[in-house]
Amino acid sequence: MPDTALAETAPAKINLHLHVVGRRADGYHLLDSLAAFAGAADALRYRPGGPLALALEGPEAGALAAEPDNLVLRAARLLAEAAGRAPGGTLVLEKHLPVASGIGGGSADAAAALRLLSRAWGLGWETARLAPLAARLGADVPVCLDSRAARMGGVGERLSAAPALPPAGLVLANPRVPLATPAVFRARQEMRPGGFSAEAALPAAWADAGAMARDLAACGNDLEAPAIALCPAVADVLAALRALPGCLLARMSGSGATCFGLFETPAAAAGAARHLPSAWWRWGGGFTTGGRPLYSAAGEPAGA
Numbered sequence: 001m002p003d004t005a006l007a008e009t010a011p012a013k014i015n016l017h018l019h020v021v022g023r024r025a026d027g028y029h030l031l032d033s034l035a036a037f038a039g040a041a042d043a044l045r046y047r048p049g050g051p052l053a054l055a056l057e058g059p060e061a062g063a064l065a066a067e068p069d070n071l072v073l074r075a076a077r078l079l080a081e082a083a084g085r086a087p088g089g090t091l092v093l094e095k096h097l098p099v100a101s102g103i104g105g106g107s108a109d110a111a112a113a114l115r116l117l118s119r120a121w122g123l124g125w126e127t128a129r130l131a132p133l134a135a136r137l138g139a140d141v142p143v144c145l146d147s148r149a150a151r152m153g154g155v156g157e158r159l160s161a162a163p164a165l166p167p168a169g170l171v172l173a174n175p176r177v178p179l180a181t182p183a184v185f186r187a188r189q190e191m192r193p194g195g196f197s198a199e200a201a202l203p204a205a206w207a208d209a210g211a212m213a214r215d216l217a218a219c220g221n222d223l224e225a226p227a228i229a230l231c232p233a234v235a236d237v238l239a240a241l242r243a244l245p246g247c248l249l250a251r252m253s254g255s256g257a258t259c260f261g262l263f264e265t266p267a268a269a270a271g272a273a274r275h276l277p278s279a280w281w282r283w284g285g286g287f288t289t290g291g292r293p294l295y296s297a298a299g300e301p302a303g304a
């Protein structure tokens, strides 16, 4: 049994909508996005002793074998430097989330490393103290620190309250084509130079998945069309999700190529995911907050 004090989950981030609302002088894009977290996750463990090292395992580990500077190690070095200590110990990353796929797996791993090492090294640093380090590691890392649904502004670092999520299910599907985030932002710039969207209008809470899907349908993901131009398989994934019985809304997450479908309950989503092509990466379940399920498989509040 792993020592849970030395283990963390790194849940997938889903951008339920993503509007590009402007561009900074340095080229980074200003975003308005509702980010939520799924039950699909990587796992990170820590073994003290020895110099800093990373061991990779799990079904998606192969995609990272050639990665020269894993985000988990960058997070460890940055935290050690900020804390004025030497980095050390072995991080074991169990990789389940497809790499470069718009669900922030690397960002979630980096945030998990900050949380885990803050405990393991006896620093006890909370989110507020880790946030500036997170922002230096990537635009998506701050929201992954707490891994709870949040509205993202700025380039991703400005976080505010999200609408309360209803019992809803989520199918994730990826055609197994990696998409590099900078290439997708560049393609958007070429397709819509200077064209920006307004911020989305969202309520404080949704009573059910149907109401959530109706409001989200009035928003979009501004990176979806450029991602399809670079990777036409995204359109196939969206069509397959929309054809699943019970799918209320289908959209791409982040810069792709992973797409999500929204369902009434986690159980409905888990059942629907099995109908997608087995050559794709696919997952069905529910939303999580801080790594714990929000609702049971049948859609009852978790813990009720």
Ligand SMILES: C[C@@](CO)(OP(=O)(O)O)[C@H](O)COP(=O)(O)OP(=O)(O)OC[C@H]1O[C@@H](n2ccc(N)nc2=O)[C@H](O)[C@@H]1O
Binding pocket: 015, 018, 027, 028, 029, 030, 031, 033, 101, 102, 103, 104, 105, 107, 137, 138, 139, 140, 141, 154, 155, 156, 181, 182, 185, 253, 254, 255, 256
């Ligand atoms: C698009 C989003 C939406 O949540 O998700 P993913 O598709 O990566 O999951 C994020 O903004 C990605 O965040 P992250 O993957 O951490 O990006 P970073 O490493 O900071 O930046 C990678 C590159 O993406 C572009 N970039 C990123 C964020 C942003 N707000 N504007 C940008 O233009 C820049 O070209 C930057 O060099």
Ligand SMILES: Nc1ncnc2c1ncn2[C@@H]1O[C@H](COP(=O)(O)OP(=O)(O)O)[C@@H](O)[C@H]1O
Binding pocket: 064, 067, 069, 070, 071, 072, 098, 099, 100, 101, 102, 103, 104, 105, 106, 107, 108, 109, 110, 140, 179, 181, 254, 255, 256
């Ligand atoms: N632990 C990690 N997991 C995934 N990608 C990583 C990791 N460390 C470094 N990377 C690099 O970060 C890039 C973006 O990864 P990822 O977070 O999976 O993309 P996205 O945010 O689009 O889902 C990858 O192409 C990879 O080169």
